[in-house]
Amino acid sequence: MYGWTFSIGVCKIDPIKFKSRIISALRRLSYSWPPRKAVQDRAKRAPATFECENCGVWCYTGKSEVRLEQLQATYKDQDVRMLRLDIDHRKPIISVEHGFTDWNDLINGMFCGEDNLWAICKDCHDKKTAKEREERKQNRKKKK
Numbered sequence: 044m045y046g047w048t049f050s051i052g053v054c055k056i057d058p059i060k061f062k063s064r065i066i067s068a069l070r071r072l073s074y075s076w077p078p079r080k081a082v083q084d085r086a087k088r089a090p091a092t093f094e095c096e097n098c099g100v101w102c103y104t105g106k107s108e109v110r111l112e113q114l115q116a117t118y119k120d121q122d123v124r125m126l127r128l129d130i131d132h133r134k135p136i137i138s139v140e141h142g143f144t145d146w147n148d149l150i151n152g153m154f155c156g157e158d159n160l161w162a163i164c165k166d167c168h169d170k171k172t173a174k175e176r177e178e179r180k181q182n183r184k185k186k187k
Contacts (some may be wrong), residue, residue, distance in 0.1 A: 086162035095164035127165040
């Protein structure tokens with residue numbers, strides 16, 4: 044992409060791919076970060092069932108349709124659905140306004156405390172991500 048690469052040992056690596064791989068590795072590492080588990084525990088309502096902290100829907104993350112029906116019968120006053128639960132950052136890891144600034148900001152964003160994490164359903168996460176993506180797009184247009 045930039046027409047140049049740099050070498051680590053005998054490997055030549057494109058800087059964009061290298062940055063992407065580092066971010067991906069950090070993200071995987073962040074999945075075992077203790078505050079993420081604490082947020083998941085806070086949202087747990089029943090085995091494999093968690094409450095979205097945004098919309099209140101109960102997300103059954105298991106695979107059994109029978110178990111889902113049992114949960115729906117037991118918790119009639121709750122909206123229980125077979126839906127993925129995501130542990131998301133309230134404040135985006137990469138600034139919507141400024142984009143990637145530096146590695147310290149990225150790492151501090153990924154490895155944050157419980158106060159910047161929340162358990163949200165896939166639907167809420169998709170809406171939040173789409174909104175942030177659109178804001179980033181508008182901010183890039185303003186800079187040009």
